[in-house]
Each structure stands twice: as C-alpha cells, then as structure tokens.
Amino acid sequence: MTAPIELYYWPTPNGWKITIMLEELNVPYEVKYINIGKGEQFEPDFLKIAPNNRMPAIIDPDGPGGEPISVFESGAILQYLGRKYGRFYPSDERARVQVEEWLFWQVGGLGPMAGQAHHFRNYAPEKIQYGIDRYTNEVNRLYGVMNRRLEGRDYLAGDYSIADMASIGWVIPHKNQGQDLDDFPNLRGWYERVKARPAVQRAIDVGKAERERQASLADDKEAQKILFGQRAR
Structure with a gap:
C-alpha cells in the first residue's frame, strides 16, 4: 500500500487549495500543520521542501519513477496532482x-x-x-x-x-x-x-479546530511580527 501524501498546511485560502484537491481526488494524505503565526514556516526542515518559507507544500512518497518528490507553491502542487491523477486538469x-x-x-x-x-x-x-x-x-x-x-x-x-x-x-x-x-x-x-461540493466542505474544515485555538490574528501582535515583518535572513 502506498504511503499517504504529506501535506504541510495551515487553514488559509492557499492551504485550502490543496485540501480541496486531495479531497476531490479521494487520495490518502497526512496533514503536517505549519503554524504560520508561531513561525514554524522558518524551521530548517520545512525550508528544505519550501524554500520560500510559505505553506502549502507536499511530499509525495510515490513520485516520478517511484521516488519521493517534494513540491512547493500551491499552483505547482495543483498542476502536479492534476497531471498525476489525470483529473481536474485536462490533457487537451x-x-x-x-x-x-x-x-x-x-x-x-x-x-x-x-x-x-x-x-x-x-x-x-x-x-x-x-x-x-x-x-x-x-x-x-x-x-x-x-x-x-x-x-x-x-x-x-x-x-x-x-x-x-x-x-x-x-x-x-x-x-x-x-x-x-x-x-x-x-x-x-x-x-x-x-x-x-462535499469535498470542498470537508477540505475547508481541515484544521479548523487548530485555527480556532489560536488568538485572532488581528489581536496577536507577536504573530503579526512573524507574518508581516520578515526580511531576508
């Protein structure tokens, strides 16, 4: 049995793109939460697969040639999954x-x-x-x-x-x-x-509880510093 796709994710409009696609495809995936308000997107292990320190990103253990592949940038992930599974991204x-x-x-x-x-x-x-x-x-x-x-x-x-x-x-x-x-x-x-669409509804609910446990971004000054004050490192 093929291991699930690893999805590095936080429930935002960009993260939802990928949960929607994976739910529509009905393929197994495992969510790895990247809490962007706590700066987890800057962790060295995450930067190895997402050098722009942004989620979402995926690791597909069954990539081309049967070897793992990581993909960052939401649009690139959608295209990759569409090509791999032959759905929602036409070949014509x-x-x-x-x-x-x-x-x-x-x-x-x-x-x-x-x-x-x-x-x-x-x-x-x-x-x-x-x-x-x-x-x-x-x-x-x-x-x-x-x-x-x-x-x-x-x-x-x-x-x-x-x-x-x-x-x-x-x-x-x-x-x-x-x-x-x-x-x-x-x-x-x-x-x-x-x-x-049922898949869209399920996808938007992924991580909802995680997000609700956090303080509102509008009130969380430390999270704002992390998200809005970054320069080159």
Missing part, C-alpha cells in the same frame, strides 16, 4: 490553456490583491486609507473580471477544475475584503455552486 491543450490562464490569474492577481486588502483593512497597525482603497478597489475589479467570465458558465475554465479550487478560498472571506457578492450575481452563483 486548448482546454488546459484555459485552466492555466485562470489558475495563474488567481496566483498572480486575486490571491495577492485579496491578501493585501485583508492586511490593510484588518491587520495594519495604522489605518492607511490609500492602502485600504487601493486594494479594496483592485479586488472589486478582479471580482468583476470573474463575474464577466462566469456569464453563462458554471466554472472558470469549462468543467470544474483546479482553477476553481484555487480561487474559491480567496472568495470565501469576501467580507474581509470589503466586497458584497450581491454586486456580482454570476460570481455569487459560482461561489455557492463550488462551496456546496
């Missing part, structure tokens, strides 16, 4: 390009901009109105892009895919980004459709 080139367009759109746009909106709206020690407006407005623009894309479509790239898995976690906390899904009816329909 035209269909694959569409999935990749929206996957990279999320990785390069929706995630970073929503993350900055979270920061300036909820965590910044000073309320800087320019930063709040800048990122709230940019997330609003990106939601508008999704809303137009989803006109007459159930999913971002044709069939349900890793592009949807990558994006849903960044729409779940829309209120923290200053967004109202009633302004984006196509996006709201997609959001409700994806979030209703």
